[in-house]
Amino acid sequence: MADAVRTTCAYCGVGCGILATRTGERAVTIAGDADHPANRGKLCSKGTHLGETVGLEGRLLHPMIDKRRATWDKALDLVAKRFRDTIAEHGPNSVAFYVSGQLLTEDYYVANKLMKGFIGSANIDTNSRLCMSSSVAGHKRAFGSDTVPGTYDDLEEADLVVLVGSNLAWCHPVLFQRMMAARERRGTTLVVIDPRRTPTAEQADLHLAVRADGDVALFNGLLRHLAGSPAMDHGFVERHTAGFTEALAAASPSDPSAIAEATGLSPADLARFYALFAATERVVTVYSQGVNQSVCGTDKVNAIINCHLATGRIGRPGMGPFSITGQPNAMGGREVGGLANQLAAHLDLDDPAHRDLVAGFWGAPRVAARPGFKAVDLFRAVEDGRVKALWIMATNPVDSLPEADRVKEALARCPLVVCSDVIRDTDTTRLAHVLLPAAAWGEKDGTVTNSERRITRQRAFLPLPGEARPDWWMVDQVAQRMGFGAGFGYPLPAAIFREHARLSSLGNAGTRDFDLGGLAALDDEAFDALAPVQWPVRAGEPSGPRRFFGDGRFFTPDGRGQFIATAAPPSRPVDPAYPFTLNTGRVRDHWHTMTRTGKSARLSAHSPEPFVALHPEDAAVAGIGAGDLVHCDSPHGGMVARAQLGPGQARGTVFAPMHWTDRFASAGRVDALVAGRTDPVSGQPASKMTAVRLKRFPARWYGFAVARQRPRPVGADYWALARVEGGWRIELAGRHVPAIWRDFALDLLGGSEPTDRLIAYDDAAAGRHRLAIVRDGTLKAALFIAPAPLDISRAFVTAALDGAVEGADGYRLLAGRPGAGRPDKGETVCACFQVGCNQIRSLVTQGGGGSVAAVGAVLKAGTNCGSCRPEIQRIIEACKASTES
Numbered sequence: 001m002a003d004a005v006r007t008t009c010a011y012c013g014v015g016c017g018i019l020a021t022r023t024g025e026r027a028v029t030i031a032g033d034a035d036h037p038a039n040r041g042k043l044c045s046k047g048t049h050l051g052e053t054v055g056l057e058g059r060l061l062h063p064m065i066d067k068r069r070a071t072w073d074k075a076l077d078l079v080a081k082r083f084r085d086t087i088a089e090h091g092p093n094s095v096a097f098y099v100s101g102q103l104l105t106e107d108y109y110v111a112n113k114l115m116k117g118f119i120g121s122a123n124i125d126t127n128s129r130l131c132m133s134s135s136v137a138g139h140k141r142a143f144g145s146d147t148v149p150g151t152y153d154d155l156e157e158a159d160l161v162v163l164v165g166s167n168l169a170w171c172h173p174v175l176f177q178r179m180m181a182a183r184e185r186r187g188t189t190l191v192v193i194d195p196r197r198t199p200t201a202e203q204a205d206l207h208l209a210v211r212a213d214g215d216v217a218l219f220n221g222l223l224r225h226l227a228g229s230p231a232m233d234h235g236f237v238e239r240h241t242a243g244f245t246e247a248l249a250a251a252s253p254s255d256p257s258a259i260a261e262a263t264g265l266s267p268a269d270l271a272r273f274y275a276l277f278a279a280t281e282r283v284v285t286v287y288s289q290g291v292n293q294s295v296c297g298t299d300k301v302n303a304i305i306n307c308h309l310a311t312g313r314i315g316r317p318g319m320g321p322f323s324i325t326g327q328p329n330a331m332g333g334r335e336v337g338g339l340a341n342q343l344a345a346h347l348d349l350d351d352p353a354h355r356d357l358v359a360g361f362w363g364a365p366r367v368a369a370r371p372g373f374k375a376v377d378l379f380r381a382v383e384d385g386r387v388k389a390l391w392i393m394a395t396n397p398v399d400s401l402p403e404a405d406r407v408k409e410a411l412a413r414c415p416l417v418v419c420s421d422v423i424r425d426t427d428t429t430r431l432a433h434v435l436l437p438a439a440a441w442g443e444k445d446g447t448v449t450n451s452e453r454r455i456t457r458q459r460a461f462l463p464l465p466g467e468a469r470p471d472w473w474m475v476d477q478v479a480q481r482m483g484f485g486a487g488f489g490y491p492l493p494a495a496i497f498r499e500h501a502r503l504s505s506l507g508n509a510g511t512r513d514f515d516l517g518g519l520a521a522l523d524d525e526a527f528d529a530l531a532p533v534q535w536p537v538r539a540g541e542p543s544g545p546r547r548f549f550g551d552g553r554f555f556t557p558d559g560r561g562q563f564i565a566t567a568a569p570p571s572r573p574v575d576p577a578y579p580f581t582l583n584t585g586r587v588r589d590h591w592h593t594m595t596r597t598g599k600s601a602r603l604s605a606h607s608p609e610p611f612v613a614l615h616p617e618d619a620a621v622a623g624i625g626a627g628d629l630v631h632c633d634s635p636h637g638g639m640v641a642r643a644q645l646g647p648g649q650a651r652g653t654v655f656a657p658m659h660w661t662d663r664f665a666s667a668g669r670v671d672a673l674v675a676g677r678t679d680p681v682s683g684q685p686a687s688k689m690t691a692v693r694l695k696r697f698p699a700r701w702y703g704f705a706v707a708r709q710r711p712r713p714v715g716a717d718y719w720a721l722a723r724v725e726g727g728w729r730i731e732l733a734g735r736h737v738p739a740i741w742r743d744f745a746l747d748l749l750g751g752s753e754p755t756d757r758l759i760a761y762d763d764a765a766a767g768r769h770r771l772a773i774v775r776d777g778t779l780k781a782a783l784f785i786a787p788a789p790l791d792i793s794r795a796f797v798t799a800a801l802d803g804a805v806e807g808a809d810g811y812r813l814l815a816g817r818p819g820a821g822r823p824d825k826g827e828t829v830c831a832c833f834q835v836g837c838n839q840i841r842s843l844v845t846q847g848g849g850g851s852v853a854a855v856g857a858v859l860k861a862g863t864n865c866g867s868c869r870p871e872i873q874r875i876i877e878a879c880k881a882s883t884e885s
């Protein structure tokens with residue numbers, strides 16, 4: 001067995017360290033790195049199963065021009081020529097890059113340098129715009145710099161953790177588990193502010209189900225409360241801040257009933273939260289997409305920061321505002337200027353001195369002097385022809401940007417779309433003229449920065465397959481072919497990193513937060529061996545965990561932290577035509593547009609199809625029952641998904657996940673519905689608040705199938721595919737009944753051989769049809785059709801795939817339920833150990849699982865990554881409640 005390679009997880013902004021050990025050509029075992037300070041050996045379900053995603057299925061392995069294989073030389077020459085010609089004819093702002101928080105810092109650095117320094121446009125923006133640009137803007141306004149002041153340790157050292165708009169248990173599970181372990185030890189109070197009762201909110205001491213966009217009113221109310229309480233740190237405010245009086249004056253409404261009205265919270269809950277915050281010195285406020293993805297996201301960030309400035313609770317152990325990012329390298333992108341309104345190294349595009357500094361350092365002929373298009377505007381500019389050549393790197397905007405159908409049409413009209421990607425067939429690569437095969441996780445070499453400013457190496461442990469190359473190399477090659485050779489020609493990522501580090505310290509001397517001067521002289525070996533390190537790493541100073549602003553010095557022109565006057569936005573009147581508010585987000589085991597997690601059977605088991613969560617009373621009014629499909633639409637587009645009813649969803653609101661694409665579902669792209677409204681300061685889209693309407697999808701039949709080969713759902717109006725061990729599962733529905741069910745089944749399941757054994761059950765009058773195909777004694781495929789949502793055990797049927805089918809097994813299978821004495825573990829709860837809900841229920845009802853720990857001791861569920869612990873707790877409580885009733 002090869003030695004383990006230390007690298008970093010490919011997913012969220014926690015940035016967990018991983019030990020990857022190659023066990024075969026494209027096989028690897030994954031373990032948490034016990035020496036990594038972010039995770040100390042722990043991984044969540046997504047990180048744990050990264051090994052299932054490194055296969056070559058679906059990979060883009062060669063350059064393509066107009067869907068035909070091409071050589072690298074031809075493809076790169078074409079991209080360089082078309083960019084050069086477009087710039088010559090229409091100017092530098094007619095071209096753009098749309099990049100990604102999946103890129104490594106070195107990729108990002110080279111792309112930004114080419115666009116902002118040599119092409120002379122700032123038309124490079126990143127999908128991180130959709131994730132945390134409101135935090136960046138809020139930080140800049142308050143601190144004068146895009147600085148996350150604290151560290152993960154602060155969550156363990158706090159006595160009160162306030163999570164705002166963050167389903168940390170699912171979206172940043174390892175950090176959540178760290179915090180929960182500390183809570184066990186020190187009794188930390190947990191407050192969750194979220195319109196939904198998420199798995200995180202279920203663990204809270206106090207869940208404040210705030211009305212969508214009620215956060216500014218909530219924190220303005222807190223500021224007013226603090227101003228009249230002993231928690232107010234008048235000395236800190238006087239010595240180290242500015243703007244308090246104006247912020248306090250703007251923090252209205254002030255009376256409890258008005259705040260209750262604006263937030264949708266009871267005066268009692270508000271009073272409890274305000275008293276808790278005021279009384280607790282060590283308080284960390286963690287915020288994420290629920291804060292950022294809003295038309296007032298930047299104000300929300302500043303309303304939170306205002307409360308920490310007022311109490312002086314910032315930059316000291318166990319306290320401070322803490323923005324947590326969604327992507328693995330959103331922070332690295334911020335460091336190198338991946339946003340259209342930034343320069344590199346936290347330098348400012350609108351500061352002539354900063355531009356001169358960068359121009360001199362790069363030897364750049366024309367540093368962009370004004371901001372470029374932010375993500376939503378960028379695709380508007382593609383739509384109306386202002387941008388005529390676009391290079392999309394490592395992202396899938398046809399699925400992830402708001403008004404996604406409009407983005408799709410814009411790309412279809414764009415004269416040149418270049419995509420560098422790992423996956424050959426995505427909803428975006430389908431529209432590309434040139435496809436460039438990129439190195440994937442496990443093949444890339446460079447650095448990423450996590451949410452606590454910790455830089456970690458990502459190291460390659462797999463060879464580059466086919467003709468795949470790193471993104472930095474492609475950009476470098478295009479730059480040279482455009483005639484900018486003097487500024488490029490990097491031999492290795494280490495050289496890029498050294499240049500990036502040198503630039504960060506240039507003319508710095510402590511005047512800017514971001515400084516890697518102490519790493520600027522690393523040679524290639526030292527870069528290879530670089531241990532995780534938190535910035536700043538100033539030349540000549542020891543590095544180590546370091547907080548900002550505890551000394552009261554900020555990076556604003558006067559050195560003072562800036563209070564920002566924020567006004568709560570007026571509540572939006574309900575549009576009777578679109579009476580529901582759509583909130584979008586992540587599920588536990590999928591990531592972005594599923595190009596990676598969609599390959600993993602284990603990760604696909606937890607949420608196998610797109611859904612729309614809604615309150616049971618709203619569902620009843622709309623005539624939607626459990627298991628029905630719903631059509632959800634806005635003025636911008638529509639989707640069809642499974643109704644998921646639960647009281648955790650507030651009346652008048654719905655939630656739908658962001659992950660499904662046309663590759664996995666017939667109509668599951670939620671961003672087709674999301675309006676392109678953005679925060680006026682940050683440009684971040686309001687992905688949590690779109691007016692939609694719902695109606696029951698009028699299916700005349702419902703189906704479920706498993707098959708060893710990918711099913712072809714021709715003739716179904718609804719379908720959703722997911723990986724299972726040894727094949728696929730698919731949910732189906734239709735408005736039109738196929739003329740001959742047997743033909744439909746065989747088309748879907750890939751046909752049959754003359755030697756196959758077909759086991760069928762047909763009751764045409766009742767609309768029930770079932771068919772199993774057995775080949776060589778094992779189950780090849782099975783289909784179940786019924787006139788209503790199917791009441792069969794998917795877990796039982798899925799487990800039968802590829803298994804032996806003998807005697808009466810076939811008929812038991814067609815019943816869709818195991819016979820007496822045969823275990824049916826039920827839908828997967830624990831992805832790590834594949835433990836199902838029925839196993840947990842059975843243990844609890846037999847008295848063997850009174851707690852999450854007791855369930856773990858018997859079934860192992862929840863004992864690895866911990867992501868499923870909230871769900872196990874819920875099952876235990878439900879079992880207890882039904883026993884007591």
Ligand code: SF4
Nearest residue numbers: 009011012016044047
């Ligand atoms: Fe990866 Fe999970 Fe760690 Fe995030 S919490 S970095 S997804 S292992």
